[in-house]
Amino acid sequence: MINLKNKRILVTGGNGFLGSFVVKKLKERGCKNIFVPRSKDYDLVRMDCVRKVYHDTKPDIVIHLAAKVGGIGANRDNPGKFFYDNLMMGAQMMEIGRQRGIEKFVAIGTICCYPKFTPVSFKEEDLWNGYPEETNAPYGLAKKMLLVQSQAYRRQYGFNSIFLLPVNLYGPKDNFDPVSSHVIPALIKKCVDAVRQKKKSIRV
Secondary structure, rough: OOOOOOOOEEOOOOOHHHHHHHHHHHOOOOOOEEEOOOOOOOOOOHHHHHHHHHHHHHOOOOOOOOOOOOOOOHHHOHHHHHHHOOOOHHHHHHHHHHHHHHEEEEHHHHHHHHOOOOOOOHHHHHHHOEEEEEOOOOHHOOOOOOOOHHHHHHHHHHOOOOEEOOOOOOOOOOOOOOOOOOOOHHHHHHHHHHHHHHOOOOOO
16 A cells, blocks of 8 residues: 655546545545646646646656546537547556656546446446447547556556546536536436426426
């Protein structure tokens, strides 16, 4: 177990929904050297910006949470962008981390990595048993490549990385915009709006 208190920790996406909670927990555990890059200062799709964020922060640990994300509608409308941006961010962040010899790289995947017809409850051994749901496939496969890269780098370079697959997330600070949100926050918003407007039903 790595003692994180005196480590320099880079958390990409640290201002986002998941990232804000991760940063909070790190601070609660006594971590003082946490750097959260802003996308306006570091466009992690670009290799020069990836090199710059490593140069500026000199991290020991990287927790890569940054992603181009959205609900079904956003995925349907932006498959190319979601694939390219997520693939480039992850691949480049891990590659420069390897080059700089960081102590640990933590990559976050998505439930969208799983095949469309995965039996419930999901099991890791089912991860490669089919193609993801078509709407989310470009995003899911781009994130899934971080697992492949992580395993390949560990095998060839001894690179200390891990790929975590969280379940669907929702809660405070989530995106509740009906145009771009995920299903659960969209349903929560519909229910809250219906209660406020004294409606007897919602349309899903």
